[in-house]
Amino acid sequence: MISAAMTFPGGVHPPHFKKPANKIPIKKAALPKQVVIPLSQHIGAICEPLVSVGDKVKPGILIGKSDKFVSSFVHASVSGEVIKIEQRPHPLSGLCNSVVIESDGTDEAGFTQQESNADSLKPQEIIDIIRRSGVVGLGGACFPTHVKLTSIPNKKIDTFVLNGAECEPYLSCDHRLMLERPKDIIKGMLLIMKAIGVTKGFVAIEDNKPDAVEAMRAALNSTLNTQHSIQIVTLKTKYPQGAEKQIIKVILNKEVPAGGLPFDVGCLVDNVATALAVYEAVYYKKPLYERVITVCGDAVKEQANLLVRIGTRVSDILQQCGLSSQQPGKIIFGGPMMGFSQYTTDVPVIKGTSGIIFLSQAKVDKSVESVCIRCGNCLDVCPMKLAPTTLMNLIKLRRYAEAKEIGVDNCYECGSCAYECPAKIPLVDYMKLGKNG
Amino acid sequence: MDNVINVSIAPHIKSKNSTKKIMWAVVLALIPSGAAGVFIFGVKALLIIIVSILSALAAEWVIISARKQQISIFDGSAFLTGLLLAYNLPPQVPLWLPAAGAFFAVIIGKQVFGGLGHNIFNPALSGRAFLMVSWPVYMTTWQLPRWNIVDTVTTATPLALFKHKSFGMLNNVTYWDLFIGNKGGCIGEVSVAALLIGAAYLLWKKYISWHIPLTYIVTIALTSWAFNGKSAFFTGDALFFILSGGLILGAFFMATDYVTSPLSSRGKIVFGVSCGLLTFVIRKFSGYPEGVSYSILIMNAAVPLIDKYTFPKWFGKRTA
Numbered sequence: 001m002i003s004a005a006m007t008f009p010g011g012v013h014p015p016h017f018k019k020p021a022n023k024i025p026i027k028k029a030a031l032p033k034q035v036v037i038p039l040s041q042h043i044g045a046i047c048e049p050l051v052s053v054g055d056k057v058k059p060g061i062l063i064g065k066s067d068k069f070v071s072s073f074v075h076a077s078v079s080g081e082v083i084k085i086e087q088r089p090h091p092l093s094g095l096c097n098s099v100v101i102e103s104d105g106t107d108e109a110g111f112t113q114q115e116s117n118a119d120s121l122k123p124q125e126i127i128d129i130i131r132r133s134g135v136v137g138l139g140g141a142c143f144p145t146h147v148k149l150t151s152i153p154n155k156k157i158d159t160f161v162l163n164g165a166e167c168e169p170y171l172s173c174d175h176r177l178m179l180e181r182p183k184d185i186i187k188g189m190l191l192i193m194k195a196i197g198v199t200k201g202f203v204a205i206e207d208n209k210p211d212a213v214e215a216m217r218a219a220l221n222s223t224l225n226t227q228h229s230i231q232i233v234t235l236k237t238k239y240p241q242g243a244e245k246q247i248i249k250v251i252l253n254k255e256v257p258a259g260g261l262p263f264d265v266g267c268l269v270d271n272v273a274t275a276l277a278v279y280e281a282v283y284y285k286k287p288l289y290e291r292v293i294t295v296c297g298d299a300v301k302e303q304a305n306l307l308v309r310i311g312t313r314v315s316d317i318l319q320q321c322g323l324s325s326q327q328p329g330k331i332i333f334g335g336p337m338m339g340f341s342q343y344t345t346d347v348p349v350i351k352g353t354s355g356i357i358f359l360s361q362a363k364v365d366k367s368v369e370s371v372c373i374r375c376g377n378c379l380d381v382c383p384m385k386l387a388p389t390t391l392m393n394l395i396k397l398r399r400y401a402e403a404k405e406i407g408v409d410n411c412y413e414c415g416s417c418a419y420e421c422p423a424k425i426p427l428v429d430y431m432k433l434g435k436n437g
Numbered sequence: 438m439d440n441v442i443n444v445s446i447a448p449h450i451k452s453k454n455s456t457k458k459i460m461w462a463v464v465l466a467l468i469p470s471g472a473a474g475v476f477i478f479g480v481k482a483l484l485i486i487i488v489s490i491l492s493a494l495a496a497e498w499v500i501i502s503a504r505k506q507q508i509s510i511f512d513g514s515a516f517l518t519g520l521l522l523a524y525n526l527p528p529q530v531p532l533w534l535p536a537a538g539a540f541f542a543v544i545i546g547k548q549v550f551g552g553l554g555h556n557i558f559n560p561a562l563s564g565r566a567f568l569m570v571s572w573p574v575y576m577t578t579w580q581l582p583r584w585n586i587v588d589t590v591t592t593a594t595p596l597a598l599f600k601h602k603s604f605g606m607l608n609n610v611t612y613w614d615l616f617i618g619n620k621g622g623c624i625g626e627v628s629v630a631a632l633l634i635g636a637a638y639l640l641w642k643k644y645i646s647w648h649i650p651l652t653y654i655v656t657i658a659l660t661s662w663a664f665n666g667k668s669a670f671f672t673g674d675a676l677f678f679i680l681s682g683g684l685i686l687g688a689f690f691m692a693t694d695y696v697t698s699p700l701s702s703r704g705k706i707v708f709g710v711s712c713g714l715l716t717f718v719i720r721k722f723s724g725y726p727e728g729v730s731y732s733i734l735i736m737n738a739a740v741p742l743i744d745k746y747t748f749p750k751w752f753g754k755r756t757a
Contacts, residue, residue, distance in 0.1 A: 014450055169450065245752065255753040329443050336449040343444050357449075364443045365451050371554040373456055376700040380646075385749040387700060407751045415448030422454045423554075429446050 007236035008246045010383040012416045014169050014239055014337065016208060021296045021303040022172035026180055028307045030320050033103050035078050035311030036088050037063065038096040041350040042136045043143045044070035049099055055082045058110030059309070060287045062132075063099050072144040072351075073134035076110065077289040077309035078103040091333045091347045092340055098348075101311070111285050118191065118282050126195040126282060133281035134288045134351070139163065139242070139271035140334050142352035145278065148268065149195045155263045160198050161251060162189045164205040164212060164272040165235055165242030168335025171355045173292040174272050176305045178205070178212035182219030185272050188279030192270060193228065201230040202251050208237040239337060240414040244269040246383050258410050273354075294355035295321050298363055299328040314345040314356060326360035337415040367424035378417035378427060384410045388417040392430040400437030408434040456553075459695075460513025462644050466635030467520055467690065473618055473628035477582045478528035482624045486523040488532050492539035493519030500548040514553050518542050521561035524625020524686060525730065526568070529580045529590075534572060538564040558737045559697045562730045569730075579621035592621040595681045600726035604667065615680035626686040636689035648705035649698060649712075650688040654679055656713025665721055684716070687729035697737040704740075704747035712736050 040046040047064030057063060057076035064074035080103040090096035121129075131146035151157070162185070166174040178185060193201055203220070205213050217232050233251055235241050245256045247269060254265040262269055270278075273291065280286040289310050296303045301322035308317065314331060332339040333353050349356070378388040386407050394403040408431060417427040475483045497515035501508055519539050526535060542564025550556040569576045581592045595615065598607050614620055618628030626632070639645045658675040666672030678684070692698060692712055699708050712732045719728025 012452070014452070249752075258751055258753040260753065330445075330449060331442060332447075332449055334447075336447070338447050339449065340447070341442075341444045341449065343442055359449070361443075365445075365449060366443075367451055367455075370456060371552070373459075373554050373695045374698075374700060375459070375695040376702075376705075377454075379701050379749060382749075384752040386751060387748050389700065390744070390748070406748065407754070410751055410753070413447070419448045419450065420452050420454065422452075422456045422459055424451060424455070426446065428448065432446065 006233065006250045007238055007241065008249050008383060010381050010385065010416065011238040011240060011246075012381050012419050014419060016237075017169045017296070017336075018172050018175070018208070021170075021294050021305055022175050024304055026176050026292050026305045026307055029309070029312065029317065031078060031103060031105065031107060032309060032312045032316040034313075035101050035103070035309055036098045036313060036346075036348040037074060037077060037101065037311040038088070038090050038098045038348065038350055039064045039074055040090070040093075040096050041074060041142060041310070041352065042072040043141065044068060044072065044147070046097065047071060047074050049085050049097070051082050051085075051099060053082050053085060056080070057082060057101060058108055059289050061110040062287070070144060070147050072136050072146075073132060073287070074099075075134055075287040075289045076101060077311050079106050079108050079110070080104040089344055089347045091342060091350060091353065111287065113284055113286065115283055116285065121194075121282070123195045123197060126191055129282050129285075130195070130278055133277070133286070135274065135277045135281055136288070136351050137271060138273035138277060138291060138351060138354065140338070140352050140354055142350075145270070145274060148270070149192065151196065152263060156266055157196050157263055157268050158198055158200060158266045159252060159268070160189070160193050160196065160201045161244075161247055161267060161269045162201065162203045162272060162275055163242055163244065163247060163269050164203060164209075164216065165247060166209070167206060167237070167239045167242040168337055168339075168354075169239075170296050170357050171294045171335050172296075173294045173305050173354055175209050175212050177272055177276055177292060178209070179215050181276060182215045183223055184279045185275050186216070186219045186223045187283070188275030188277070189230075190223070190228065191278050191282050192268075192275060196268060198268075199228050201228065203230065203232045204235055204247050204251060205232065206237045206241055207234045239416065240383055243383065243412065243414060245412075258407065288351055291349075291351060291353070293349060293353055295358075296355065297328075297332075297358035297360075299324055299326045299358035299360040308349050310351060311348045313348045314342065317349075317356060318345060318358075323358075324360075326362070328358040329361035329364040330359040332357040332359065337419065338413065369425050370423045372423050372425060375422060377420045377422065381416040381420045383414060383416065384412070386411055388427045388431070389425075391434055392425065392427060395430045395434040395437065398437065400434055403434040403437070411435070457512050459644055460517050462642060463639065463690065464513060464517055464520060466638045467524065467625065469631035469634045470625050470628055470686070471520070471524065473631035474524070474528065474624035477618050477627055478580055478624060479583050482528040484532060485526055485528065485530060485535050485624060486520065489523035489526070489535035489539050490516055490519035492536040493522070493543050496540045496543035497548075500544060500552070506552075508552075512553070515543055518547065518560045518564070521625070521690065522564045525561060525565040525623050525683065527576060527579050528624050529578060530575045534568060534575055538568045541567040554696055556696055557740075558734055559691055559694050562691060562734050565730055566734060581621060582619055585619075594621045594726065595677070596720065596726040599677075599681075600720075612676055612680060615677070620681075623683060623686075626683040629680050629685045632685045632689065636685070639689070645689065645693045646702065646705065648702050649692045649709040652706050652709030653688040653692055653713045653716075654684065656710050657684060657716060660714065660717035665717070678720070682720075682727040683729040687733055688712075691730070692733050692736075697740060699740050699743045699747060701744070701747050701749050703749070704743045707743050707747060708736055708740070711739070
């Protein structure tokens with residue numbers, strides 16, 4: 001076992017803000033009266049609706065699909081009636097065609113909830129089940145899992161990394177899952193490893209979650225058979241430790257080539273929540289229609305890790321958790337470093353939503369951009385070893401081609417540079433501009 | 438409720454670090470050596486420091502008002518320029534001299550280039566260079582520490598003694614004298630001990646990195662040891678050359694100026710080594726006994742070039 005905490009060059013140390021939600025067990029959210037389910041919750045083609053207004057649906061019933069390879073099925077999350085199919089606010093991308101379902105409160109499952117034997121499944125059968133269950137990467141990227149697991153000619157994968165780093169401040173949903181369902185997560189991990197045909201695996205967890213390390217280690221010891229070689233790796237707590245390129249660098253000391261993907265270095269990374277979704281899909285035939293999210297921030301009264309139905313709107317969650325005396329000044333989907341701020345409480349939780357942070361006006365960052373003093377902090381913290389201020393200067397002059405030449409496309413917008421900048425320059429804004437320029 | 442919601446691109450949290458905080462931290466780190474200078478040379482040194490700072494703030498105010506900018510003169514930048522300029526002056530200069538130097542430093546050294554963040558040369562050092570060529574006698578008249586004043590007031594700096602081969606007088610100067618500041622020199626450079634306290638604070642708080650100071654000092658040590666001995670090669674007194682003159686002040690507080698030093702760690706190493714080589718060349722071969730300030734100024738001009746060739750290698754960059 002590797003015990004010393006390992007880390008990558010660069011990165012920042014934002015305050016954790018994990019308490020108190022990380023100490024509170026996961027609980028089921030109240031059933032919403034209405035859910036808004038966007039037909040695009042993933043990277044890839046948007047789904048076509050398979051239901052019409054007036055149709056009765058149940059949790060787990062397929063309501064949207066696409067024939068395109070890179071796409072992911074969408075399922076109903078409550079039982080009730082489809083009342084509208086129309087453009088609704090989406091947490092990541094403006095408006096999106098969405099199925100609106102009015103709940104009848106019965107919550108009768110639309111699939112057989114029965115543990116089935118998964119031992120005899122062939123790799124392709126596992127991938128098919130994952131595809132039909134609409135599993136996507138739950139860490140936030142929402143990349144369809146079945147696409148990721150489908151082998152690509154000439155790319156031999158030999159290592160699987162289960163990502164339990166959870167390096168974003170505030171969020172603790174993955175932490176709670178590792179504490180409460182470690183065996184199921186390991187089973188999901190073994191399914192993924194079987195699907196891609198690898199026996200070497202790592203479970204990566206930051207060292208600020210020692211209890212999760214212990215829980216996963218115990219689960220691993222009780223589940224593991226001799227065909228697999230799986231190690232728990234404790235990573236130093238640092239942002240963005242959970243980024244897959246950094247995790248691979250730390251564990252395997254391999255650099256994913258610029259513009260490439262983990263399979264270019266024979267590796268595949270999945271989040272712990274994704275592994276759990278795979279477990280539930282394969283063992284229980286349960287499609288991905290609910291997930292655990294962290295509800296936190298100083299503007300919310302009851303911080304929690306909630307098991308919520310996909311399509312539950314922010315307003316419903318606020319009704320349950322309550323506002324503290326503070327009015328929220330900012331609502332963030334995801335973590336504070338890479339999450340998306342929302343302009344309305346009508347946006348729904350989607351598959352990739354790992355948490356909702358409600359910040360009071362006082363906690364909202366209102367710093368004003370000032371001139372760059374060339375301190376070089378951004379170069380030191382950039383995990384991709386770019387030169388953010390040099391890029392910024394080119395982008396301000398609209399010299400986008402030169403910005404691309406010095407690597408702006410390698411920026412995955414982790415936000416470390418903008419976090420650390422003493423002049424409070426919104427460097428990520430400039431990088432986004434440069435990438436689209 | 439919806440009308441008070443803030444929307445912005447991530448990250449939604451920022452570190453507590455700020456330009457102002459860094460500037461005032463450097464000022465704080467410079468207080469021990471200023472206090473040592475005043476203690477060693479007397480109240481006149483304090484007056485020089487005050488005049489220099491007030492003049493720098495006044496010059497900043499004049500330009501900011503003329504440009505109608507919404508910037509506070511108390512962002513620490515001008516204050517720091519004034520303070521550093523005073524630290525680079527001998528302790529007996531007339532009080533109009535720091536005023537003239539501070540105006541030059543802030544207006545010509547910094548503001549004509551566009552103000553904070555845009556200047557090519559270290560403002561305090563450009564002010565010093567201006568004074569050096571304009572009033573060289575004032576700038577090279579040194580005072581003995583207060584307790585050593587018996588018959589004469591003036592002295593030569595240890596480096597000047599070395600330059601003029603007055604080795605006999607140097608024999609009375611111990612490393613300890615050089616270290617604590619029992620010697621002639623500029624107000625803020627004289628006590629190495631006090632400077633190191635401030636430097637340690639800046640390193641501990643990570644406001645500066647080791648790259649420039651360490652490479653600068655090591656380069657001086659190696660070149661001095663190899664080529665600056667009294668007789669043969671490799672007989673030079675490295676420690677003497679480190680502790681004398683303005684090296685410690687320059688290496689930790691002037692060469693590390695963010696605006697006028699390279700961005701990347703590799704660039705900083707190139708910068709530090711180059712400053713060291715130039716300082717050695719000036720000390721050894723030029724008419725000046727000391728070369729720290731000119732070395733840094735010359736290397737300031739080379740920073741864009743250094744930056745261009747020392748960008749960090751991207752993560753995962755293909756070697757084509």
